Amino acid sequence: MQFEHLPATQILIPLIGAVFILASRKNIVIWATVSLLTLLTFINSILLYKQVSASGIISYAMGGWEPPIGIEYRIDSVNSILIVLVSFMALLVALYARKSIEVEIVAEKRPVFYAMYLLCLTGLLGILATGDAFNAFVFLEISSLSTYVMIAMGKDKRSLIASYQYLIMGTIGATFYVIGIGLIFIMTGSLNLNDISEQINNVSTIRPILASLAFITVGISLKLALFPLHSWLPNAYTYAPSVATAFLASTATKVAVYLLIRYFFDVYGYNIVFEDYWLSMLLIILSIAAMIGASLVAIFQNNIKKMFAYSSIAQMGYITLGVAIANHSGLVGSLVHIINHALIKGTIFMAIGCFVMKLNSTTIEDFAGIGKKMPLTMTAFTIASLSLIGIPGTVGFISKWYIITGAIEKGWWWLVISIALSSLLALVYVGRIIEIAWFQEPKIKENTIRLSHEMIGVTLIASITTLYFGLNTELTVDLAKIAADSLLSGISK
Amino acid sequence: MIIINQFIASYNYFIIIFLMIAGLYIVVARGNMIKKLIGLSVFQTSVYLLYISPGKIIGGTAPIINDNYTLYSNPLPHVLILTAIVVGIATLALGLSLTIRINEEFNTIEEDEIFNKEEL
Numbered sequence: 349m350q351f352e353h354l355p356a357t358q359i360l361i362p363l364i365g366a367v368f369i370l371a372s373r374k375n376i377v378i379w380a381t382v383s384l385l386t387l388l389t390f391i392n393s394i395l396l397y398k399q400v401s402a403s404g405i406i407s408y409a410m411g412g413w414e415p416p417i418g419i420e421y422r423i424d425s426v427n428s429i430l431i432v433l434v435s436f437m438a439l440l441v442a443l444y445a446r447k448s449i450e451v452e453i454v455a456e457k458r459p460v461f462y463a464m465y466l467l468c469l470t471g472l473l474g475i476l477a478t479g480d481a482f483n484a485f486v487f488l489e490i491s492s493l494s495t496y497v498m499i500a501m502g503k504d505k506r507s508l509i510a511s512y513q514y515l516i517m518g519t520i521g522a523t524f525y526v527i528g529i530g531l532i533f534i535m536t537g538s539l540n541l542n543d544i545s546e547q548i549n550n551v552s553t554i555r556p557i558l559a560s561l562a563f564i565t566v567g568i569s570l571k572l573a574l575f576p577l578h579s580w581l582p583n584a585y586t587y588a589p590s591v592a593t594a595f596l597a598s599t600a601t602k603v604a605v606y607l608l609i610r611y612f613f614d615v616y617g618y619n620i621v622f623e624d625y626w627l628s629m630l631l632i633i634l635s636i637a638a639m640i641g642a643s644l645v646a647i648f649q650n651n652i653k654k655m656f657a658y659s660s661i662a663q664m665g666y667i668t669l670g671v672a673i674a675n676h677s678g679l680v681g682s683l684v685h686i687i688n689h690a691l692i693k694g695t696i697f698m699a700i701g702c703f704v705m706k707l708n709s710t711t712i713e714d715f716a717g718i719g720k721k722m723p724l725t726m727t728a729f730t731i732a733s734l735s736l737i738g739i740p741g742t743v744g745f746i747s748k749w750y751i752i753t754g755a756i757e758k759g760w761w762w763l764v765i766s767i768a769l770s771s772l773l774a775l776v777y778v779g780r781i782i783e784i785a786w787f788q789e790p791k792i793k794e795n796t797i798r799l800s801h802e803m804i805g806v807t808l809i810a811s812i813t814t815l816y817f818g819l820n821t822e823l824t825v826d827l828a829k830i831a832a833d834s835l836l837s838g839i840s841k
Numbered sequence: 842m843i844i845i846n847q848f849i850a851s852y853n854y855f856i857i858i859f860l861m862i863a864g865l866y867i868v869v870a871r872g873n874m875i876k877k878l879i880g881l882s883v884f885q886t887s888v889y890l891l892y893i894s895p896g897k898i899i900g901g902t903a904p905i906i907n908d909n910y911t912l913y914s915n916p917l918p919h920v921l922i923l924t925a926i927v928v929g930i931a932t933l934a935l936g937l938s939l940t941i942r943i944n945e946e947f948n949t950i951e952e953d954e955i956f957n958k959e960e961l
Contacts, residue, residue, distance in 0.1 A: 482921050489928045496935055505946040506959055512939045516868060516877060519932050523885055526925065527861075530891045533918075 422479030521570030528563035590701030638665030678754025685747035717790030
């Protein structure tokens with residue numbers, strides 16, 4: 349079976365859906381439509397993945413304009429997996445969303461929230477699918493603008509401040525990215541990523557290219573919340589509605605990492621980026637600072653959402669560390685960790701959404717004894733938390749294993765120590781919640797809102813997925829190995 | 842002399858860099874949320890110029906095929922920047938509406954005062 353237009357429909361389904369769902373006011377109708385649309389997107393992504401694995405790279409000329417003049421959608425072994433991942437998380441969170449949104453968002457804003465959710469998905473999928481530098485910027489802004497709106501819809505009025513701060517930071521990041529593309533465009537006259545990668549070695553002077561590398565790295569690092577540029581993330585995740593947090597934590601930063609990987613390994617090429625070690629070293633130092641610093645901050649948080657927001661920064665540190673190590677094992681570790689962390693954080697924030705709905709509180713002390721009242725959700729939460737630490741047998745272990753292998757292959761033994769230290773810190777903050785939730789007596793009375801079955805069901809499914817990929821590692825690791833092979837194929841050039 | 846000539850030859854880049862830094866400085870240095878957004882706009886505007894100015898070829902015309910003209914300017918930067926302007930307007934509009942909501946909720950748009958009142 350061959351569908352020619354799969355790369356376009358991948359983006360168009362949520363984009364067009366976002367407009368149409370505004371026509372309805374009934375929460376259940378909108379929710380069913382959004383679930384159906386994300387299901388279609390997911391099926392589309394699976395078909396797309398099958399097509400890529402069967403027949404290799406798909407180059408799709410948007411609107412019939414041939415690349416490099418027209419916009420090219422280029423699906424290969426790297427982004428096809430991530431498209432499946434983002435579509436899958438979008439499907440899970442959409443199924444989960446109904447009751448949570450009914451409780452957290454006032455009736456007249458719900459259709460807009462769902463529309464923003466679909467637009468954000470459109471933007472993220474667009475960044476993944478496109479092979480055009482400027483098109484990626486437009487999709488980056490589509491996803492960012494809809495994210496700001498989703499965050500601002502949080503119950504707490506501080507969500508407005510969080511959204512505003514993210515808007516300022518995010519726009520600076522996106523503008524840095526455009527400056528970088530502008531410099532490349534001036535030097536090469538092309539915006540097609542594939543075309544740029546061929547012309548970038550023929551430019552008359554290398555300095556503007558290095559400047560563009562700096563701008564693009566900083567711009568994307570803002571979006572992926574690399575350590576000193578992470579200040580927008582904790583508040584955004586804390587005050588956003590639970591559904592938005594679950595979706596953003598599992599997809600948005602991962603897509604930004606993809607863009608960084610794409611620029612480092614495909615556009616600029618290994619030789620320019622990692623030739624002299626200092627960009628690599630800089631990334632490693634910042635990653636370690638994120639892994640240890642953010643984990644330390646997480647230990648002292650009283651707000652559970654903020655704790656796991658800081659934990660997200662720490663986990664992004666692992667991913668960028670794997671990228672900075674820049675050998676095969678390191679990249680495999682990074683790619684696997686992108687998948688794993690999406691599943692883990694998705695599960696954790698969906699479970700937190702359930703708890704918060706029942707307890708009406710995000711303070712950790714109030715979670716005492718929640719394990720006895722909500723055993724299923726807490727089990728899902730515990731499984732995901734153990735993966736976060738990286739206990740052998742869970743998904744978190746595999747990605748860390750590959751990153752450590754990559755570090756050892758490079759002879760950087762001290763990295764192993766910092767990874768182990770960061771995992772220990774994760775054990776401290778996760779352990780604290782598990783201890784409070786399972787072994788302490790309840791302190792506050794939960795409210796009478798009944799959780800819907802699909803909320804608990806989806807959270808459990810997500811946690812079972814993390815378990816499955818922890819025990820059956822071949823699927824994710826093999827995919828990541830193929831992707832890493834294709835990314836590193838340019839080294840010998 | 843060479844330095845002055847180079848400066849004059851690439852004066853557009855100096856204007857761009859000046860606007861870029863000025864805009865970014867306003868965003869960082871000001872606590873007033875409206876002023877921050879103005880700075881952000883200036884910052885984004887510098888990028889428009891970064892794209893537009895290299896697209897101009899002296900003596901070049903719009904790319905309309907005509908026997909009288911042989912030298913054409915590249916139209917692509919203008920198209921890109923039209924898109925970027927739209928994105929910039931959307932960002933500014935969203936930022937301003939957020940500021941209105943913040944003013945309703947907190948009765949101020951000074952960041953310092955909000956951070957004094959609220960624990961973020």
